[in-house]
Amino acid sequence: MKRKITLKQIARELDVSISTVSKALRNSEEISADTIEKVQAFAKLYNYKPNNIALSLKNRRTKKIGVIIPEIVHHFFSNVIKGIEKVANKHGYNVIVALSNESFDKEVLNMEMLANGSIDGFILSISKETLMLKDYHHFRETINQGMPIVMFDRVVNEINCDKVIVDDFDGAKNAVKIMIDGGSKHIGIITTKDYVSVGSLRTNGYLSALQLSGITASDELVLKVEDGLDTEENSDKLYKTIQSLFDNNPQMDGVFAVNELFALIAMKVAHERGIKIPEQMQVIGFTNGVLSKYATPSLTTVSQHAQQIGEQSAYLLIERLEKDEDLEEDGWKTVIVKTDVVERDSTK
Amino acid sequence: MKRKITLKQIARELDVSISTVSKALRNSEEISADTIEKVQAFAKLYNYKPNNIALSLKNRRTKKIGVIIPEIVHHFFSNVIKGIEKVANKHGYNVIVALSNESFDKEVLNMEMLANGSIDGFILSISKETLMLKDYHHFRETINQGMPIVMFDRVVNEINCDKVIVDDFDGAKNAVKIMIDGGSKHIGIITTKDYVSVGSLRTNGYLSALQLSGITASDELVLKVEDGLDTEENSDKLYKTIQSLFDNNPQMDGVFAVNELFALIAMKVAHERGIKIPEQMQVIGFTNGVLSKYATPSLTTVSQHAQQIGEQSAYLLIERLEKDEDLEEDGWKTVIVKTDVVERDSTK
DNA sequence: GACATGACCGAAAACGTTTTCGTGTTGAAA
DNA sequence: TTTCAACACGAAAACGTTTTCGGTCATGTC
Incomplete structure (x- = not known):
């Protein structure tokens, strides 16, 4: 089974240094036109793609947003995600979804799995079991470790974070x-x-x-x-x-x-x-x-207006992510998205 | 904004080496009981969790499965995911979901985002647009780079991989x-x-x-x-x-x-x-x-029997992931999950 | 007193990147 | 011939882990 090709392999093959390869691929001024062409051709041939894991480690950011929802099947959540993706993609972020299935344990587990490096921030709707148990320690810990959370729909006063709710x-x-x-x-x-x-x-x-x-x-x-x-x-x-x-x-x-x-x-x-x-x-x-x-x-x-809820949530999160790190901590926003009644045949 | 605590910080704080901290946390025989206790207490206090990104980079595996589905709202897919998660979690894997929204471009994009290090293998159902365009290059490339794919429900003969289908x-x-x-x-x-x-x-x-x-x-x-x-x-x-x-x-x-x-x-x-x-x-x-x-x-x-489809898919993928790397390439399996007719009130 | 034996710990490499800084080779100006 | 910039490239550090291989002690044995 083949492995993905790396900078190191390209470097060895072309008899240049790793740094040269890296720079050539990014069209650096430092590298001669000849070398750039040679490297890029080789990279294309072998379909080189930088390893995201290595990039994440180096940059200490993943450009990914984690979304945790209680149930995948509701049309509401589906549309929220659509809204999130729309805004996220526009800003160069990718979206990863995990499910809590309304279970406290799965919510905690999935948050831990994503929090340790896989994503830059959360958008989530709290599971019913969590709401019942009133145990919010995992939200607190996540926030304390510097990872922002945006809650939508099912929110909770006990946690200080950005929120998007419906009236x-x-x-x-x-x-x-x-x-x-x-x-x-x-x-x-x-x-x-x-x-x-x-x-x-x-x-x-x-x-x-x-x-x-x-x-x-x-x-x-x-x-x-x-x-x-x-x-x-x-x-x-x-x-x-x-x-x-x-x-x-x-x-x-x-x-x-x-x-x-x-x-x-x-x-x-x-x-x-x-x-x-x-x-x-x-x-x-x-x-x-x-x-x-x-x-x-x-x-x-x-x-x-589920999609709008998703868009607003993504805006809030990205805003916080791109903000200068150690600026003012507080000033949590709560956005309210209005509802409309759509009249059909079950009312007079 | 606080950052997550790392081994290095613990090491500096406790005036030992990074290696010692790492070993102490894993209860190594090499480390004295005193040191182990000291380190573990400190780690617990600061809620240390190893950085998954660093681990993934080192181990060259993420213990994560990527699932790509066309639409999130169908009950069918929801249950498939439930099945996947059940088996995956049992084997120590986590599940990450991404959506194609029946779009070819989003399917390609999401696969690229996940393929470059974020996951160890795919379970997916092909989007309608992809089926219409008959453009399967992204599947081929992914497989060529050593990342296994399991297709379920909407599969395609042109690609050699494990499959789970319904009769x-x-x-x-x-x-x-x-x-x-x-x-x-x-x-x-x-x-x-x-x-x-x-x-x-x-x-x-x-x-x-x-x-x-x-x-x-x-x-x-x-x-x-x-x-x-x-x-x-x-x-x-x-x-x-x-x-x-x-x-x-x-x-x-x-x-x-x-x-x-x-x-x-x-x-x-x-x-x-x-x-x-x-x-x-x-x-x-x-x-x-x-x-x-x-x-x-x-x-x-x-x-x-959507859940069963998910379980079978996960089994196939994990089996391939845990198999000795460079063993026989082929022998792709296709599992058929049977259907049942559930009679209700719309038939006589 | 010499030596081996453990117990305990640290240095360093590796995973794949990017980036800073340095270095060697030119050709031309002095 | 010396000096100096410009050019093209490489070395090394850093991100956070794990693990291998040594290294430094004190202790016990003859």
């Missing part, structure tokens, strides 16, 4: 308001446990919208889905949980779900029970993915 | 047979252009099933969707294309779609036209993701 509260409030305007009186919400920051923010937005319209909230109508139920294995349990929301609230005429999956299942349950959407029940989801568009009926959603 | 032909054949057994006489297929290998294999399976049952195939019933229509921006065009399949074939009573999205849209179109599923039309998709399960009605699919 979850207002987004939820607007969505619920639309349902109220459409005539819904008994609106249920399918959300996550409160430790997921965006979940609780959206829940509060929901409550606020109800209050503004003089509707008294009912605990019965609030379903906080336990963690781990949104995996393939536990899908039946999730299904039953949502069915019970319908069982407990026969008068329910609207559902606000904090993600696409929850909304889809709610529509499926409604369909099974002969509840007509949107006539007898309106449904709105959060996150504007493909599922919403192709659901039957198509789902009204709160769109998050 | 697309048989899977499609079985699926169509189920619809025929269920009474469908005019079965349409929504597939991709032929250069996507799995697309054409599935098309052939469909044709074979028809032939076996004495049904003559009709060109009208075969819809080969153009590339690029399955992105968010072009979703309307895709929609219209599928509508035209219905328009051209009013007698159609069955649809076989080569992916989840196509199947979902077909169901949506059927629903709009008042066609009852499965009574008046049966639908089967390929790939068993969440969408199928939660569609209304739930979708019968050909399940691909």
Whole structure:
């Protein structure tokens, strides 16, 4: 098995020094035209590419950004990454993705693997388990060692760093308001446990919208889905949980779900029970993915502009990376990206 | 901004040599218990972690696997990655993901970025654009430079490497047979252009099933969707294309779609036209993701055992990586992972 | 007292780059 | 012939590790 060719090999082959080869390849003024041509021809022939590892070691920077996301399958994260890549590539950075699968251990592990030299900075969204455990030591350590972090979507106040978030509260409030305007009186919400920051923010937005319209909230109508139920294995349990929301609230005429999956299942349950959407029940989801568009009926959603979130995150990180090293430490920014409600056929 | 602590700094601080520190940290016999304790305590205090870049350079291996996939959002790829990670982690490897977004240029770019030192080997699924252009030079070059590649799902005969594929032909054949057994006489297929290998294999399976049952195939019933229509921006065009399949074939009573999205849209179109599923039309998709399960009605699919595909790919790659370098070159393996039909409510 | 034996530690090379500084060889000016 | 710049190139250090090969002691043995 052949190895990649190195400067040293080229040098030996052409009977010049390593330095000469290096300079020739970068068209240095110091090297004669003859030598430059000779070296470049040889390098091209053997398809020489500088070894990135050696370069990283020498420059103490990799020009790579590490992205850690909880789940790869959500359309939201996919678009965030698209946004990150767009900005990163424009600035000469590459993007590397690792997954936490919503697990604390994997998050820590993957961060350690990348932090020790593989990348220059992180863009990440915190896993559910981490949020539940409230153990943020790995973020602190990473930052302490001089590696910047930008958090998006699922952020946490306890850590000082740049952040990009969505106006979850207002987004939820607007969505619920639309349902109220459409005539819904008994609106249920399918959300996550409160430790997921965006979940609780959206829940509060929901409550606020109800209050503004003089509707008294009912605990019965609030379903906080336990963690781990949104995996393939536990899908039946999730299904039953949502069915019970319908069982407990026969008068329910609207559902606000904090993600696409929850909304889809709610529509499926409604369909099974002969509840007509949107006539007898309106449904709105959060996150504007493909599922919403192709659901039957198509789902009204709160769109998050995921790509924009990615772009903003990349900007913040690169700005910090390119800034003069030991300048002022603080001045962490938090960028808020607005949401829009995309109305489709699941609302009136 | 603090930098990560290095062996050299520890050595200076403790007034010993770098070698001593290195050995002490690895509990070498050569070092006295006193020194070991002193060094380890200091290292722990300052949270010393060896610099992976330096290690990679020295060892000429990174213990990292690079995965390149066309699209992050498909449940299929998500599960493949899960499988890869499972096996990789068990063998002490880490996994790094990069996206091609179905683009040839990004595929080449990302491979180059990872190939030059960042990883030990690739596991990848070829982008549609690459398949269309039939330009495989980047795969050849990578392999020539001694970096092994394992291809999965979308593979290509022109390249010699280990491969993991699905029995697309048989899977499609079985699926169509189920619809025929269920009474469908005019079965349409929504597939991709032929250069996507799995697309054409599935098309052939469909044709074979028809032939076996004495049904003559009709060109009208075969819809080969153009590339690029399955992105968010072009979703309307895709929609219209599928509508035209219905328009051209009013007698159609069955649809076989080569992916989840196509199947979902077909169901949506059927629903709009008042066609009852499965009574008046049966639908089967390929790939068993969440969408199928939660569609209304739930979708019968050909399940691909994505995780198993990932595991097999990782096994093949690691086996090759750990093998004695300059042993026999060839003997490329192709592993076939079987499919199963998961029957749900969209078939009788 | 000479010598071997361990115990403990350090110097240096190597991985592949880039870059700074130095050095030798020209040809021309003095 | 000497001197000096310009030109073309090489040596070496540095990035952070691991590992091989010695080296320096003190101790024990005869």
